[in-house]
Amino acid sequence: MATINDVAIKAGVSTATASRALNGKSTVDPALAARVLSAAAELGYQPNGPARNLRRQETAVLALIISDVENPFFTSIARGVEDVAQAVGYSVVLCNSDESPEKERRYIDVAIQERVAGIVLSPTGTATNVDLLTARRTPLVAVDRALPSAEADMVLVDTRSAAKQATTHLITQGYERIGCVTGPAGIPTADDRLAGYKDALRAAKRRTPAKLVRRSEYRSDGAYEATIDLLNSPDRPDALLVANSTMAIGVLEALSTLDLRLGKDMGVVAFDDAPWAQLVDPPLSVVSQPAYDIGKAAAQLLLARIANSSLAYTTTTLSATLITRGSSTR
Amino acid sequence: MATINDVAIKAGVSTATASRALNGKSTVDPALAARVLSAAAELGYQPNGPARNLRRQETAVLALIISDVENPFFTSIARGVEDVAQAVGYSVVLCNSDESPEKERRYIDVAIQERVAGIVLSPTGTATNVDLLTARRTPLVAVDRALPSAEADMVLVDTRSAAKQATTHLITQGYERIGCVTGPAGIPTADDRLAGYKDALRAAKRRTPAKLVRRSEYRSDGAYEATIDLLNSPDRPDALLVANSTMAIGVLEALSTLDLRLGKDMGVVAFDDAPWAQLVDPPLSVVSQPAYDIGKAAAQLLLARIANSSLAYTTTTLSATLITRGSSTR
DNA sequence: CTGAAAGCGCTAACAG
DNA sequence: CTGTTAGCGCTTTCAG
Numbered sequence: 001m002a003t004i005n006d007v008a009i010k011a012g013v014s015t016a017t018a019s020r021a022l023n024g025k026s027t028v029d030p031a032l033a034a035r036v037l038s039a040a041a042e043l044g045y046q047p048n049g050p051a052r053n054l055r056r057q058e059t060a061v062l063a064l065i066i067s068d069v070e071n072p073f074f075t076s077i078a079r080g081v082e083d084v085a086q087a088v089g090y091s092v093v094l095c096n097s098d099e100s101p102e103k104e105r106r107y108i109d110v111a112i113q114e115r116v117a118g119i120v121l122s123p124t125g126t127a128t129n130v131d132l133l134t135a136r137r138t139p140l141v142a143v144d145r146a147l148p149s150a151e152a153d154m155v156l157v158d159t160r161s162a163a164k165q166a167t168t169h170l171i172t173q174g175y176e177r178i179g180c181v182t183g184p185a186g187i188p189t190a191d192d193r194l195a196g197y198k199d200a201l202r203a204a205k206r207r208t209p210a211k212l213v214r215r216s217e218y219r220s221d222g223a224y225e226a227t228i229d230l231l232n233s234p235d236r237p238d239a240l241l242v243a244n245s246t247m248a249i250g251v252l253e254a255l256s257t258l259d260l261r262l263g264k265d266m267g268v269v270a271f272d273d274a275p276w277a278q279l280v281d282p283p284l285s286v287v288s289q290p291a292y293d294i295g296k297a298a299a300q301l302l303l304a305r306i307a308n309s310s311l312a313y314t315t316t317t318l319s320a321t322l323i324t325r326g327s328s329t330r
Numbered sequence: 331m332a333t334i335n336d337v338a339i340k341a342g343v344s345t346a347t348a349s350r351a352l353n354g355k356s357t358v359d360p361a362l363a364a365r366v367l368s369a370a371a372e373l374g375y376q377p378n379g380p381a382r383n384l385r386r387q388e389t390a391v392l393a394l395i396i397s398d399v400e401n402p403f404f405t406s407i408a409r410g411v412e413d414v415a416q417a418v419g420y421s422v423v424l425c426n427s428d429e430s431p432e433k434e435r436r437y438i439d440v441a442i443q444e445r446v447a448g449i450v451l452s453p454t455g456t457a458t459n460v461d462l463l464t465a466r467r468t469p470l471v472a473v474d475r476a477l478p479s480a481e482a483d484m485v486l487v488d489t490r491s492a493a494k495q496a497t498t499h500l501i502t503q504g505y506e507r508i509g510c511v512t513g514p515a516g517i518p519t520a521d522d523r524l525a526g527y528k529d530a531l532r533a534a535k536r537r538t539p540a541k542l543v544r545r546s547e548y549r550s551d552g553a554y555e556a557t558i559d560l561l562n563s564p565d566r567p568d569a570l571l572v573a574n575s576t577m578a579i580g581v582l583e584a585l586s587t588l589d590l591r592l593g594k595d596m597g598v599v600a601f602d603d604a605p606w607a608q609l610v611d612p613p614l615s616v617v618s619q620p621a622y623d624i625g626k627a628a629a630q631l632l633l634a635r636i637a638n639s640s641l642a643y644t645t646t647t648l649s650a651t652l653i654t655r656g657s658s659t660r
Numbered sequence: 661c662t663g664a665a666a667g668c669g670c671t672a673a674c675a676g
Numbered sequence: 677c678t679g680t681t682a683g684c685g686c687t688t689t690c691a692g
Contacts (some may be wrong), residue, residue, distance in 0.1 A: 003669060014679045019671055027677060044465060049443040050389070051669035053380035054684050061444075069408055069424070070605075075399045082426060086433075091440050093423035094399070096412060103416075110421050113379040114391075135374060136331060220605060252609050275550060276606035279582050304640060335687060344663045349687055357661060381685035384668050 002043040010039035022047070035178035060090045062302060063111040064120045065104060068218065069096040071246050073272045073291045074122065077143060080295020081120055088119065088303060099218060101127040112136060118294075118302040123147055125186045139305040141298045145188040146315075153301040154315045155294050158272075159189055162287045163196025164203070164242060166269040169285075170239045171204050173328055175267045179212035179237030181226055181251055183244070190215065193243045193271065203330020206253060212237050216247070223250030231258055231266075239267030239328070245274035245286075252280060269329045271320075289320045332373040340369040352377070363617045383445060391421045392442040392632060394450045397436060398548065399426040401576050403566070403602045403621050404452065407473060410625020411450055418633060420447065429548060431457040442466060448632040450625075453477055455516040469635040471628045475518040483631040485624050489519055489601075492531070492650035493526025493571060496599040499615075500569045501534050503658055505597045509542035509567030511556055511581055513550045513574070520545070523573045523601065542567050553580030554587075554631075560589055561596075569597030569658070575604035575616075582610060600659045601650075612656020619650045 004154075008018035013032055021036035027038075039045075053059045064081050066074040082092045093116075097104035104124045111119050112132060115168045118139035121130070130147060131142050140152040147154065170178050180197045183190030194213065214230045216222030223242070227250060230237065234266045242248045246271035252262065260266045263282045270277075273288035297316050305311055338348035343362055346355065351358045351366035352375075358366075369375075383389045386659045389407055394411050396404040412422045423446075427434035434454045441449050442462060448469035451460070460477060463470050470482040477484065500508050510527045513520030524543065531538045546552030553572070557580060572578045578600035582592065590596045593612045600607075603618035635641055 004671095005669075015669090016671080016680080017678055023671085029677060032678085044462070046442050046462075046466075047438065048384070048445065048669050049440075050380040050383035050445060050672075051684090054378070054384050054686085055669090055670045055672085057684070059380070069399070069405045070402060072400060077407070078399055078426065091425075091437075093425070095421075095423070096408070107421075109376065110379075112376045115378065115380060132374070132376075136376075246605075249605050249609065256609075274606070275576075275579050276604070276609065279579065279586075279610050281607065281611045327685090334687095335685075345686080346664080346688080347662060350662090355686085359661065362662085381668090382687075384670090385682090385686045385688080387668070609692050 001329065002045045003048065004045070007036060007045050008038045009034040010043060014159065057115075059115055059117055059199055061114070061116045062090050062092050062118050062120065062299070063095060063107070063116045064092055065095045065097050065107050065111070065122070067097050067099045067104075067122045067124050068246070069094070071218075071244070072274055073245065073289060077122070077295035077298070080292040080297075081299040082295075084099030084296050084303070090303070097124055099124050101125065104128060108132060111137060117306050118120050120302060125184070125188070127186070130288045137309060139302055139309065141302045141305075145300045150313055153298075153305065153313055155298045155301065156317050157289050157294070157320050158317050159289075159320065160192040160196035160199070162271075163193040164199040164323065165322050166285075166287050167197045167200030168203070169322060169324060170241065170267050170269060170328055171200065171206075173267060174330060175239035177212065177235065177237045178239045178241065178267075179214070179230055180241045181214050181216070181223055181230070181243065181247055181248070182216055183218045187218070190218070190243055193241070197241050207234070211235055218244055218246055220246050220250035220253070223247035223271035224254050225250075225321050226256035227251045228257065231260070238265070242268060242270035242271075245270055245272035245277070248272075248274070249282065252284075263327045264330055267330070269322070273323060280327070282329075285325045285328035286323050287320045288323050290318050293318060331494035332375045332648065333355040333378070334375070337366060337370045337375050340373060341365040387445075389422060389445055389447055390419055391444070391446045392448050392450065393423055393437070393446045394423060394631070395425045395427050395437050395441070395452070397427050397429045397434075397452045397454050398576070399537075400423070401548075401574065402604055403574065403619060406621030407625035407628070410627075411629040414626050414629035414633070420633070427454055429454050431455065434458060438462060442468060447636050450628045450632060455514070455518070457516070457632055464479065467639060469639070470630055471632045471635075474626050474627045480643055483628075483635065483643055485628045486645065486647050487619050487624070487650050488647050489619075489650060490522040490526040490529070492601075492652065493523040494529040495652050496615075496617050497527045497530030497571050498533070499652060499654060500571065500597050500599060500658055501530065502534075503595050503597060504660060505569035507542065507567045508564065508569045508597075509544070509545070509560055510571045511544050511553055511560070511573065511577055513548045513577070514545055517548070520548070520573055523571070527571050539565070541565055548574055550576050550580035550583070551580070553577035554584050555580075557581045557584035561590070568595070570599075572598060575600055575602035575607070578602075578604070578614065580647065582614075593657050594660055597660070599652070603653060608655065610657070611638055612659075615655045615658035616654050617650045620648050623648060
């Protein structure tokens with residue numbers, strides 16, 4: 001594999017000049033630069049990234065560690081990050097922690113070892129440990145879920161008030177016994193959405209019976225089981241707030257299993273406007289989160305911090321939007 | 331940031347010994363090794379990846395370049411690749427080419443420059459150029475879509491015969507005028523599925539009117555437009571074969587816009603068993619592809635080739651399964 | 661079993 | 677504007 005030295009020899013210059021020419025430094029005689037460039041092209045020269053990174057002590061790579069590649073919410077974030085990063089010449093590598101603190105931990109290690117310029121992370125939960133990152137002053141932006149330590153920028157969604165709003169909507173629509181299917185305790189979004197749900201019931205002077213709440217992993221099969229269990233309980237709810245779109249799939253499957261009509265027998269509002277939300281009958285009411293914008297904002301913050309590490313840490317909170325469709329109307 | 335030299339000094343040994351101990355070489359006095367390890371822990375030592383990679387002239391990183399992160403088919407492949415790679419200590423970085431040959435090209439360059447150990451690629455189409463890779467003998471496995479050059483392993487699906495089978499099913503169900511909504515010309519899967527569709531019509535001695543075929547990008551909005559156009563044409567079909575699940579969303583939206591009943595007015599079979607396929611009413615008939623297994627097989631082939639570059643190139647073809655549900659029954 | 665020393669490919673002082 | 681040279685942090689001969 002051709003090295004910069006090969007290019008230099010072929011162009012009849014020193015490696016330093018070759019390097020300068022290849023990197024577009026202005027301080028090179030145009031004629032020499034042209035020779036270098038064509039020599040490089042002829043040899044099919046590709047710079048050696050590790051060598052360059054070692055020497056420069058920096059890389060133009062961002063790591064994006066997300067908790068579930070199969071969730072459209074996170075892939076939208078990924079596109080936001082990617083678009084911003086690409087525009088300024090950074091590459092993005094995507095890592096899937098799969099809601100597993102160990103995998104997350106391993107990817108954080110890899111990111112440190114590869115000396116990425118910065119990390120966008122959706123923490124798996126309270127077990128997330130970013131001490132390594134803060135100790136090393138690796139730029140970090142947390143998305144979707146807050147980090148206990150404030151040593152990072154964060155881009156969040158006002159998920160609690162959105163949950164409250166969605167629940168209030170269900171109340172207004174005349175549902176009497178509203179339940180909630182949410183994610184595991186310890187995941188901020190799961191807890192916040194549950195809290196918002198309770199806020200709404202409290203504001204409406206309703207009791208908030210623990211019997212109407214179920215938790216499971218953020219997965220459709222878990223949500224299916226949880227919903228079946230909930231709907232078979234003596235005090236079956238007549239509406240549900242569901243904490244994400246993956247879970248919504250399980251919930252809707254459960255309704256189908258039990259032959260309950262969406263909207264009429266069971267009002268449903270779910271977080272995340274999945275691509276299929278309007279295909280079910282009646283269409284699914286959702287809390288739409290600005291996933292792409294989250295990714296964009298996160299990448300911008302990260303790049304800003306890479307450029308200037310002394311910036312104050314910020315928390316950006318974006319708004320979610322309730323979109324009411326047929327599934328929450330009788 | 332602590333280097334291996336700091337660790338060595340703290341442990342009172344040479345960097346060579348520190349390196350050996352850290353890498354678990356057997357030829358180190360256990361007592362010294364222990365000293366090194368604890369020194370490393372105290373200093374929070376993290377190896378410098380670029381330096382190691384530079385010296386070793388190899389990395390334990392695989393690149394996975396897929397054409398659409400938002401398509402569940404590709405994210406399933408990603409999980410397959412990841413599970414196999416993780417198990418043997420390789421990391422996987424995911425790159426989203428977004429069906430764009432330029433982005434794909436850029437990511438291939440990045441992968442070469444970072445000297446990844448190997449690449450799993452779902453080519454964007456005929457424009458894909460892997461000459462750089464073959465010239466450098468970078469191990470490469472193509473998934474989902476064949477590469478013209480045979481200088482790579484491939485893991486494919488018998489998509490043409492699956493398309494034929496699906497179309498034959500629609501014929502058997504009594505649909506008279508079967509159309510096809512597929513992807514852009516030049517993308518092998520789009521062309522193969524169309525070819526399989528034609529195979530079936532020919533086998534049934536039916537004419538294959540070009541009027542019943544529409545192409546668009548592999549996206550829901552494109553498929554929506556294409557379907558509206560198709561269904562507004564004088565010879566509206568009464569059934570459709572749809573080339574992937576992203577397009578299926580657009581097709582189903584179009585049916586809804588035109589107030590056509592799925593199954594009854596318009597039979598539909600789509601490729602890919604998306605998570606939501608059973609939620610629509612009636613449930614969507616699909617051609618289910620073994621995406622996770624594709625990823626697994628691809629990673630295994632890639633690792634085998636990394637270990638032994640002289641292996642013969644292979645093409646693995648997995649089978650897709652037709653799953654008939656309500657959307658293809660009157 | 662351990663240490664000294666070389667060198668992976670590149671960039672950035674520093675001279676000229 | 678160009679060349680020489682040092683060295684990024686690590687692994688790996690090669691001696692001892």
